Amino acid sequence: xxxxxxxxxxxxxxxxxxxxxxxxxxxxxxxxxxxxxxxxxxxxxxxxxxxxxxxxxxxxxxxxxxxxxxxxxxxxxxxxxxxxxxxxxxxxxxxxxxxxxxxxxxxxxxxxxxxxxxxxxxxxxxxxxxxxxxxxxxxxxxxxxxxxxxxxxxxxxxxxxxxxxxxxxxxxxxxxxxxxxxxxxxxxxxxxxxxxxxxxxxxxxxxxxxxxxxxxxxxxxxxxxxxxxxxxxxxxxxxxxxxxxxxxxxxxxxxxxxxxxxxxxxxxxxxxxxxxxxxxxxxxxxxxxxxxxxxxxxxxxxxxxxxxxxxxxxx
Amino acid sequence: xxxxxxxxxxxxxxxxxxxxxxxxxxxxxxxxxxxxxxxxxxxxxxxxxxxxxxxxxxxxxxxxxxxxxxxxxxxxxxxxxxxxxxxxxxxxxxxxxxxxxxxxxxxxxxxxxxxxxxxxxxxxxxxxxxxxxxxxxxxxxxxxxxxxxxxxxxxxxxxxxxxxxxxxxxxxxxxxxxxxxxxxxxxxxxxxxxxxxxxxxxxxxxxxxxxxxxxxxxxxxxxxxxxxxxxxxxxxxxxxxxxxxxxxxxxxxxxxxxxxxxxxxxxxxxxxxxxxxxxxxxxxxxxxxxxxxxxxxxxxxxxxxxxxxxxxxxxxxxxxxxxxxxxxxxxxxxxxxxxxxxxxxxxxxxxxxxxxxxxxxxxxxxxxxxxxxxxxxxxxxxxxxxxxxxxxxxxxxxxxxxxxxxxxxxxxxxxxxxxxxxxxxxxxxxxxxxxxxxxxxxxxxxxxxxxxxxxxxxxxxxxxxxxxxxxxxxxxxxxxxxxxxxxxxxxxxx
Numbered sequence: 001x002x003x004x005x006x007x008x009x010x011x012x013x014x015x016x017x018x019x020x021x022x023x024x025x026x027x028x029x030x031x032x033x034x035x036x037x038x039x040x041x042x043x044x045x046x047x048x049x050x051x052x053x054x055x056x057x058x059x060x061x062x063x064x065x066x067x068x069x070x071x072x073x074x075x076x077x078x079x080x081x082x083x084x085x086x087x088x089x090x091x092x093x094x095x096x097x098x099x100x101x102x103x104x105x106x107x108x109x110x111x112x113x114x115x116x117x118x119x120x121x122x123x124x125x126x127x128x129x130x131x132x133x134x135x136x137x138x139x140x141x142x143x144x145x146x147x148x149x150x151x152x153x154x155x156x157x158x159x160x161x162x163x164x165x166x167x168x169x170x171x172x173x174x175x176x177x178x179x180x181x182x183x184x185x186x187x188x189x190x191x192x193x194x195x196x197x198x199x200x201x202x203x204x205x206x207x208x209x210x211x212x213x214x215x216x217x218x219x220x221x222x223x224x225x226x227x228x229x230x231x232x233x234x235x236x237x238x239x240x241x242x243x244x245x246x247x248x249x250x251x252x253x254x255x256x257x258x259x260x261x262x263x264x265x266x267x268x269x270x271x272x273x274x275x276x277x278x279x280x281x282x283x284x285x286x287x288x289x290x291x292x293x294x295x296x297x298x299x300x301x302x303x304x305x306x307x308x309x310x311x312x313x314x315x
Numbered sequence: 316x317x318x319x320x321x322x323x324x325x326x327x328x329x330x331x332x333x334x335x336x337x338x339x340x341x342x343x344x345x346x347x348x349x350x351x352x353x354x355x356x357x358x359x360x361x362x363x364x365x366x367x368x369x370x371x372x373x374x375x376x377x378x379x380x381x382x383x384x385x386x387x388x389x390x391x392x393x394x395x396x397x398x399x400x401x402x403x404x405x406x407x408x409x410x411x412x413x414x415x416x417x418x419x420x421x422x423x424x425x426x427x428x429x430x431x432x433x434x435x436x437x438x439x440x441x442x443x444x445x446x447x448x449x450x451x452x453x454x455x456x457x458x459x460x461x462x463x464x465x466x467x468x469x470x471x472x473x474x475x476x477x478x479x480x481x482x483x484x485x486x487x488x489x490x491x492x493x494x495x496x497x498x499x500x501x502x503x504x505x506x507x508x509x510x511x512x513x514x515x516x517x518x519x520x521x522x523x524x525x526x527x528x529x530x531x532x533x534x535x536x537x538x539x540x541x542x543x544x545x546x547x548x549x550x551x552x553x554x555x556x557x558x559x560x561x562x563x564x565x566x567x568x569x570x571x572x573x574x575x576x577x578x579x580x581x582x583x584x585x586x587x588x589x590x591x592x593x594x595x596x597x598x599x600x601x602x603x604x605x606x607x608x609x610x611x612x613x614x615x616x617x618x619x620x621x622x623x624x625x626x627x628x629x630x631x632x633x634x635x636x637x638x639x640x641x642x643x644x645x646x647x648x649x650x651x652x653x654x655x656x657x658x659x660x661x662x663x664x665x666x667x668x669x670x671x672x673x674x675x676x677x678x679x680x681x682x683x684x685x686x687x688x689x690x691x692x693x694x695x696x697x698x699x700x701x702x703x704x705x706x707x708x709x710x711x712x713x714x715x716x717x718x719x720x721x722x723x724x725x726x727x728x729x730x731x732x733x734x735x736x737x738x739x740x741x742x743x744x745x746x747x748x749x750x751x752x753x754x755x756x757x758x759x760x761x762x763x764x765x766x767x768x769x770x771x772x773x774x775x776x777x778x779x780x781x782x783x784x785x786x787x788x789x790x791x792x793x794x795x796x797x798x799x800x801x802x803x804x805x806x807x808x809x
Contacts, residue, residue, distance in 0.1 A: 079753060094756045104756045121351075123369050123754035138369040140754040145369060162733065164368075182368060182662075186687045204730035221728060227690050230728050249731060270727050 011252040013275045016266070016297060016311040020058050021280070023307045024051055029300035031073050031244065031287045032308050035080035038292045040097060042083050043300060043308050046070035050085055052097055055291065055298075058310060062100035066093060073115045077122040077139070084125050084139075086113035092127055094139065106137050108144045114242070115157050119164035124181065126167050128155030134169050136181060146184035151175060152193070156242045157200045162207035168224075170198035176212055178224060190224050199242040205249060215239050219257060221269075233257075235274040236265045241302070244287040251295045251313065258285030264299045264311065281305045327663045328620055328635050328644055329677035334370060338363055340672030343655045345388040345397075350616070350660040351751050354397055355674060356385025362399050364411065366752065367659075370676075373752040376409045378416060387428045391437050394749035398440055398454075400429035406442060408454050411749060420457040423447075427490055433499040441493055441502060441516075449493035449504060451516050462514050463521050464491050464506045466583050492535050497542025497563050505533025505547055511557075513593055515567060522570045523590035524583070527555065535611070539618035540660065544638070545594060546621065548612045553601040554623055556638065557594040598640040609634075610653060616660040624667065626652040631669055633677070646677055 027046035034041050034055060041053040050064040050071060069088030076083055082103070083095045092106040092113055111131035118125055118139065125137040134150040137143065151171035158169050160181065167179045168190075176191040176198050190210065191198065200213035209230070210222045217238050221231040236259035245257035253269040264278035264285050278297075283304030290297055295313040340358040347354070352373060353365040361377030362385060376397065383403035390397055396417065397409045404425045408417040424444035429452075432439040442459075443449045451460040492505040501522075504512040509530035513523040527533070527549060535548040538559075545557040561569055573592050579585035600621065612623040618638065625632040631648035633656065651669035658665050665677040686694040 082756060104759050121368070121751040121754070123366055123373075123751060138371055138754075139756055140366075140369065140373075141371055141757060142759070143369075143371070183681055185681050186684070188687050189690050192690055206729070206731055206733045209728060209730055223728075230726070231724060247730060253730065269730065270725075272724070 013252065013268070014295075014313045015276050016278055016295075016313055018278070018280050019296075019310045019312045021307050021309050022053065022058060022060075024060055024063075025049070025306050025308075027070065027306065028283075028303040029286070029306060029308055030071060032298045032300040033074055033076060033287075033289045034291045034296075034298060035076045035097070036078050036292060037080045038294065040076075040080060041289075041298055041308075042074050042076065042097070043298075044071040044074040044085055045306075046303070048087070050074060050083065050095065052083070052100065053308075055296070062097075064093075064095045064100055064102070066095075066102045067091070069112075072112065075117045075125070077118045078120055079122065082118075082122070082139075084116050084118060086116040086127055086129075088112045092116055092125065092137070094125075094142075104142045106142050106144070108135055108137075108147070109133070111154075114154060117159050119160040119181065120162060121164055124160075124164065126158045126160060126181070128158040128169055128171075130154040132171075134158055134167065134179070136167070136184060148179060148184045148186075150177060150179070153197075156198060157202065159202040161203040162205065166203075166207070168201045168203060168210050170201035170212060172197040172199075174198060174214075176201050176210070176222075178210075188224065188227075190222060190227060199238065200244055202245075205247060211245060211247070211255065213238060213243060213245055213257065219245060219255060219267075221255075231269070231272050233265075233267045233272055233274075235267075236263070237261045241284055241286055243285070244289075246288050246290045246297075248290040248295075248297070250291065250293060256288050256290060256297055258288050258299060260284045262301070262305075264288055264297065278311055280309055281307070328615070328679075329646065329663055329665045330644065330680040331646075331677065332648065332675050333664075333678040334676045336365060336370060336674040336676070337672075338372060341668055341674050342385055342672070343387050344657050344666055344668055344674060345390055346657055346660055346666075347390045347394045347750075348392060348660060348748065349394075349750050350662065350664075352394070353657075353666065353674075354388045354390060355668075356388040356399055356401075358384045358672065360385065360401060362388060362397060362409065364397075364752065365674075366754065368751075369754070373754070374411065374414055376411075376414055380416075380419065381405075381407060386426065387430075389430050389440075391431050392433055393435065393747075396431070396437055398429050398431045400426040400442065406440065406452060406454065408437070412752070418454050420452065420454060422450075422452065422459065428492075430495060433495055433497065439499075441495055443490060443493055446490060449491055449502070451502075460516070460519060462493065462502060462504060462516060463519060464504055464512065465508065465510075466512070466521055466524055466586060490534075492533050492547075494536050494538055496538060496559070496561075496566065500564075501561075501566050503536055503538070503545060505536040505549075507532045509533060509549060511536065511545075511547065511590070511594065513570070513590065515570075521586060522567075522574070523593050524586040525557070525590040525594045526587065529553075537613055539614040540616055541618055544597070544614065544618055546612055546614060548609050548623070550608075552606050552608055553599050554609055554612050554621065555599050556597040556621065558597045559593070560595055561593050598638070600634075600636055600640060600642075602634070607634075611656040613656065613658055615658045615663075620658070622656060622658055622665060624653045624656045626654065626670075629670075631667065631675075633665060633667060635665075648675055 025045040029045045031044040041055045044050045048067045052061045067087040071085050071087045073086040093102050094104040109129040113129045115128040125139050127135050132151050134148045136146040151173045153173035155171050167181050170176045174195045175193045178188040196214040196216040210224050213219050219233040220229045222229045243258040248254040248256050255267045262281045266276045281301040283302040285299050287300040297311040299309050341355040343356045345354050353367050355363045360381035364374040366373040383401040387400045399407045405421045407419045426442040426444050428443040430441045438455050448461050448464045502514045502516045509527045511525040512521050529551050531549045531551040542563045547555045573589045577588050607625045609623040621636045623634045629652045631653045633646040635644040651671045655668040667675050686692045
């Protein structure tokens with residue numbers, strides 16, 4: 001499973017091209033994510049709805065309606081049955097992806113809920129909010145298990161590591177912190193409050209590294225045990241929005257991110273050099289997601305665009 | 316995974332009650348291999364499986380046949396099955412994911428303890444009945460093989476001569492303790508004469524004997540998880556730790572070799588000579604002041620700590636020793652006698668059951684780790700003299716913060732490889748291990764309805780866990796609300 005033994009990426013880069021443009025939202029699309037088994041794609045929008053698409057046929061399967069405020073983030077459960085959405089109406093909702101029904105509403109946050117994720121076992125949900133707290137919920141009963149006063153400004157990103165024991169949170173206050181998911185205790189402050197606002201943070205697939213995006217046009221890959229930043233990726237524009245990035249591991253190892261210059265950027269993970277700029281969106285690309293098994297990328301554009309675009313590799 | 320950033324300075328044993336679980340009257344508990352699920356056998360014959368991460372109920376195993384109180388619970392190694400022994404003399408094997416019974420047999424006597432064979436077959440188990448010799452039960456056929464409990468036995472299960480006899484001449488039999496070794500090829504039996512017998516259960520033969528000085532009745536016998544230490548609890552109020560000198564696999568082969576190389580002519584002496592090469596007494600624990608009768612002693616998951624419970628005079632006390640024999644902690648719970656105890660396989664958490672049916676979770680008292688607040692903060696164990704450089708505090712006009720150049724930015728970063736956790740590296744299973752039960756979100760009830768939507772559970776208590784010492788009032792408030800709206804939580808969707 002490890003990437004090639006000596007030196008640079010052995011696989012020559014095969015460029016991505018636009019496969020399809022999906023236009024079905026009435027407002028900016030805030031998030032797009034492939035399901036864990038790759039069969040479905042979900043998109044969330046400021047038009048207060050989520051759409052579930054078939055990732056094979058790229059047709060609309062269902063629209064999840066119920067939130068009374070725009071939706072900022074969504075997460076799939078590991079068995080691809082449930083979607084959890086984070087909304088401006090202060091709540092999170094758990095939806096059954098098959099039946100398109102809202103199963104549960106999680107209330108507790110006192111300001112916009114901005115980011116959400118399931119743990120790998122999918123019995124816990126972590127959410128970050130503009131009320132500066134991180135909450136851990138029991139997915140089955142909806143009970144908030146822990147409320148962590150995590151930051152001093154809105155929490156922009158929360159993510160579980162591979163075995164669900166750790167949570168990383170990033171915030172506009174510039175700090176990136178790691179918490180124990182069973183007790184809610186602070187384990188480490190990766191980045192101090194002094195620096196630029198953190199717009200996104202997530203663990204690498206093996207849980208050893210954290211990819212952190214900051215609002216100074218920079219993406220960094222950190223080794224959190226040593227506290228050192230190992231790689232820096234630049235060339236894109238990120239000063240305002242919380243743009244989600246992703247690891248692409250199905251072909252070679254790449255970092256994929258959206259950008260405020262309306263493009264999707266792909267960098268070589270090891271060499272840090274930008275490999276491709278995918279053009280097509282007509283507004284900031286706010287979210288990207290890589291298919292778990294195929295060489296496919298989904299990207300979402302803000303209000304001036306309102307589309308989800310699917311990119312595949314040239315054959 | 317998070318080992319590098321956990322503070323190693325704090326001792327690795329629990330200190331306070333973190334939470335308690337309530338659901339009916341629970342009598343006995345067992346963790347699955349990874350400690351993600353906790354099975355609890357209840358007085359009404361059902362078995363509850365708790366999701367230990369969310370402290371909520373993941374599954375309930377019960378059917379109309381099971382109404383008698385559960386006496387013991389045991390997980391299979393791959394976590395897919397649970398063996399339950401009950402007061403109506405039955406043994407039931409459940410499939411955890413489906414919640415269905417796989418098989419059920421009835422014995423002649425109530426088994427106080429039943430343990431599944433550690434292999435993957437899941438058909439054999441070791442049952443220790445109320446007052447007869449331990450036996451191997453084949454769960455599929457229901458056949459039982461009684462194990463010898465004394466050297467004079469020829470395997471027919473004859474009771475040894477005893478001082479007291481019943482009026483009809485049949486000798487009373489004290490419950491004999493027994494357990495499998497790590498791979499299940501041998502059974503270690505602790506009998507009423509204070510002897511540890513190493514038994515080859517396939518051939519019903521005693522292969523070695525280790526007498527304990529004082530010869531008092533052995534009440535419990537249990538191996539550490541890595542199979543290297545054996546613990547016995549005797550009527551003389553002493554817990555003894557033995558080092559296992561036999562190899563973990565191929566123990567029988569070594570026993571054969573020891574037997575043939577032994578010069579003793581007398582059979583009994585020969586067995587003792589072989590026995591002396593199988594177990595070596597390592598430590599003895601007792602409370603010489605209060606002379607407590609220990610209950611449910613066991614090892615911690617890594618074998619570093621030994622824990623024993625005390626219920627004398629109705630107390631709920633847990634004693635923790637390190638393996639070298641030093642008493643490190645006494646945990647005292649509410650005035651409800653302790654009836655069962657288990658140490659979490661991985662974390663420094665102990666779970667105890669009280670007579671009232673509540674399950675208490677003991678964990679470390681969480682203290683803020685100051686070094687967690689700043690990236691470059693390091694905690695010191697003691698004061699260190701710091702001698703600064705000559706120019707360290709001088710103000711330099713063009714001082715720029717020098718970036719750490721000790722990281723080579725061209726080094727390869729591996730984001731995919733996962734290391735196996737050494738704790739679970741003894742996995743030799745072909746079937747995928749069951750680590751957790753899928754959490755199906757319970758549907759919300761629309762707020763307008765006043766009456767309860769029909770609850771399928773016959774228990775009135777709703778799934779509720781309370782934190783008597785919780786700092787988070789909000790969370791406690793939620794738990795309270797939970798109790799007053801019984802609709803959520805107890806509806807199993809499977």
